[in-house]
Amino acid sequence: MDNPPASRSVTSQENFASSNLERLAWIESHPEVSVLIIGGGINGAGLLRELALQGVDALLVEKSDFCSGASAAGSRLIHGGLRYLENREFRLVREALRERNLLLSNAPHYVRPLPVVMPLFDRFSGLWSAAASFVGFAAAQPSQRGTFVVKTGLMLYDWLAGRSSPLPRRRFLSRRQALATYPHLNPCVRATARFYDAQVSHPERLCLELLLDAESLSPKVRAFNYTRVEGLADGCVLLRDELSGRRLAVRPRLVVNAAGPWIDQVNARLNRPTRLIGGTKGSHLVLANPELAAATRGEMFFFTNRDGRICLFYSLDGKVLLGTTDIPVEEPEAECTPEEVVYLLDAVRVVFPSISVSASEIVFRFCGVRPLPFTEGLAPGRISRDHRLPFISPSQTSPFPIFSMVGGKWTTFRAFAEQTATRILTELGRPCRHNSRGLAIGGGKQYPATPMEQKAWLAALSERTGVARDRLSELFERYGTRAAEAANYIAGGVDRPLDSSPRYSLREIEFLCLAEKVQTLEDLILRRTLLGLHGEASLTVISEVAAIAGRVLGWPAGRIEDEITRTAGRLRALHGCAV
Ligand SMILES: Cc1cc2nc3c(=O)[nH]c(=O)nc-3n(C[C@H](O)[C@H](O)[C@H](O)COP(=O)(O)OP(=O)(O)OC[C@H]3O[C@@H](n4cnc5c(N)ncnc54)[C@H](O)[C@@H]3O)c2cc1C
Missing domain, CATH: 3.50.50.60 (FAD/NAD(P)-binding domain)
Structure with a gap:
């Protein structure tokens, strides 16, 4: 090639x-x-x-x-899918582990290792359910997974990841060690398993x-x-x-x-x-609960909820991402219901019963439909991924x-x-000429991997553009090596932090509008920036961003107001934001 x-x-x-x-x-x-x-x-x-x-x-x-x-509704995991081993999806898990490892090196600016903790409450539970599913008993309902099932699964997972996997292998903590490490952990725990997958911060x-x-x-x-x-x-x-x-x-x-x-x-x-699709919907909540965020210690808790479904939560820039449900639906679009909110908040108590969580802490919620293959008579968790x-x-x-x-x-x-x-x-009738395995993506190209290399890269960029190093660090964190393009644009005019959200700047928003196919205000709030996901999209913020976008993109009179009204309405209705 x-x-x-x-x-x-x-x-x-x-x-x-x-x-x-x-x-x-x-x-x-x-x-x-x-x-x-x-x-x-x-x-x-x-x-x-x-x-x-x-x-x-x-x-x-x-x-x-x-x-x-x-693609915007996921748990933001780049993972092999430990759970799919129960369904004998070895091909998928092996492929997903290989792709996870490729993404860690091809998109290091957004895909990073994520330690995963599984609290285990029993020794042998889940054995029958996992075995039934493993031998192909399609209707088997998922249930709690005990130490034995998880140990076997993780052994297989590490083996499928191969010796060349860049991530550390599994580790187990005894009950005493686990409670010392995670003081809020449910005292009924027997042990915890710890392994690594990855997270995509901005899919x-x-x-x-x-x-x-x-x-x-x-x-x-x-x-x-x-x-x-x-x-x-x-x-x-x-x-x-x-x-x-x-x-x-x-x-x-x-x-x-x-x-x-x-x-x-x-x-x-x-x-x-x-009739190819048989979708299931999944909802996620973003919670502003500093106690819960701190209790995760930067690790993802991945556990079986009371009904046997896998749930998860992990910290996301000081907030907590909590998911998810798996409910069959007929339509391609779905919304997060009050019942799902109750279900998800309740799930946290399985792991950290002493930390109180409430619906008033939700700063953002989202829901999407998994485009799963149409099947009949299978529990949602058993449908092939x-x-x-x-x-x-x-x-x-x-x-x-x-x-x-x-x-x-x-x-x-x-x-x-x-x-x-x-x-x-x-x-x-054309030949295959290239292969994308080693092809870095966007701001992952020529990525300076070590702290020393990053320091040198930022120093050189600062000298070239005149943009302060602290500001460049922020841009690098957000855009990887595409920070150079952003900095070049920013250096070409007078810049200032946004009044309503000083982490972003005027010329940064202009750059996104011009370089990133932005057509509507919602594109900026929900997808080019993390303002929506982080629950920071107040009316003041979206109004300031709309004014910049309107000027740069030449929106006709009245369009700015329309965009603000539409975006605020959707943030309220679909994402539960207090706009
Ligand atoms: C709740 C949930 C959690 C998930 N978690 C993870 C996870 O943690 N890790 C993981 O690896 N995967 C996860 N997934 C799976 C993964 O996100 C999806 O399988 C994947 O994103 C599907 O991508 P897609 O491009 O096929 O579909 P989509 O992202 O839905 O793209 C299809 C696009 O087609 C467009 N379209 C529809 N009709 C038309 C039309 N008439 N004309 C033009 N365009 C049209 C739509 O607007 C849409 O943007 C999750 C999925 C969900 C829903």
């Missing part, structure tokens, strides 16, 4: 502000495309980068913002970086948000620009349906009805084949995209 082609600089003008007019003009001037990818979640984004790498011309369209569906940004990388790798690929696939006409796929309402058509040789929970809806629009790629042959009305990217984990997006690209290349 050749080395991958060198990327063009992401600061170059063509990646700046993909305005409405520009994207409509691009689609109009490219009415035919080899591959049309529908959906800009992690699977679509991963595939666009693979196709760019192989020199295939491709267009990705996303009806909302990139990474706003299932929305990592997904966007894949798209920016794809566009800078090849001029033959483009990704447009707020562009919905509506249907078919004369063998063309009809697109609707959601911001202007304009309609366009493209004629693809091949379509990849990467619409996650919406896959069946999209296939129906393409006149090829399917592996990916598959069903193929639909061309027909008279839809004269192109359709691949549907069903399921998969965030963790395994690269492997899934690589496998899909290989099938596409075969279909198009």
Whole structure:
């Protein structure tokens, strides 16, 4: 295999502000495309980068913002999936562990090791349930996992991770050691198991970086948000620009349906009805509870709740992320209900009964639908988390084949995209020229790994741009080596911290608007920054950010107010924010 082609600089003008007019003009001037990818979640984004790498011309369209569906609703774990061993998903676990390790080195700015603690309350419980599931008894309900089951599972997990895994191996603490280490831990505990997985601190940004990388790798690929696939006409796929309402058509040789929970809806629009998805919804809460955050000691607690479901919580910049539920749903979109809030808060008490948690501490909540393969008669926890790629042959009305990217984990997006690209290349009769295994993503490129290297990198950047080192450290933490692009932009004008949220600055927000395909205020609040997730999106904050975005993106009169009203409404309704 050749080395991958060198990327063009992401600061170059063509990646700046993909305005409405520009994207409509691009689609109009490219009415035919080899591959049309529908959906800009992690699977679509991963595939666009693979196709760019192989020199295939491709267009990705996303009806909302990139990474706003299932890919934004996860527990933010980059993990092998210890639990899937019970379901005998060895292939998936081995692949996920390999991809976890690749992401630790290809995206070190966002993917970091996460110590995981499992409190164990019994010696042999879960044995029957795990064994029943292991031998293929599909209806077996998950239950508490005791020391024996967890020890066996972790042994297998470490073995599947291989000797070259960069993360430390499992360790067990006795009851006495565990209670000394975690004083708030439930005194009924018998032992704790500790192992390592990884966490992605900002999945929305990592997904966007894949798209920016794809566009800078090849001029033959483009990704447009707020562009919905509506249907078919004369063998063309009809697109609707959601911001202007304009309609366009493209004629693809091949379509990849990467619409996650919406896959069946999209296939129906393409006149090829399917029943591929059987989604389950999962909710998460972000709590402002300093006592709970401190009690986690920077580790993730991963435990069996009273009903046998796995729950988890870990600290997130001083707050606590708590999840998750697993409830079958018919629709591709779902909301976190009051019952789920009660269920999740109650779960904390299984681990730390002496720490009080309450709904008043919730600063943000989110919910999404897992695009799992349709199955009948399985408990949600037993449905396969592996990916598959069903193929639909061309027909008279839809004269192109359709691949549907069903399921998969965030963790395994690269492997899934690589496998899909290989099938596409075969279909198009093209050779496979490059491989993305060692390809760093976005701000993970040329990443200075050690503290010494980081210090030198920041010093050189400070000298070049005149931006203070403390400020650069903040940008580096947020954007990895893309901090250099941000700093170059910031240095080009008068900057100041935002009045309402001084951790961000005026020119930083401008940079995000111009360089990162921002179309709406919500894109900035929920996905380009962590203002929403951290519960910092007050009315004052979103108003100040809206004013900057409106000026930079040239929003017409009245649009700023509309954006504020819409974003505030959605923050209240979908995320439980007190805006
Ligand atoms: C609660 C929960 C917890 C999870 N936790 C983890 C975890 O910790 N670790 C992990 O590895 N995985 C996790 N996952 C799984 C993982 O997040 C998903 O499997 C993955 O994100 C699916 O990505 P996708 O790109 O297929 O779907 P999506 O991200 O949903 O992307 C599909 C996109 O298609 C777009 N679309 C739909 N219809 C159209 C149309 N007509 N035209 C254009 N675009 C359209 C949608 O707007 C959407 O953005 C979790 C998932 C959930 C829901």
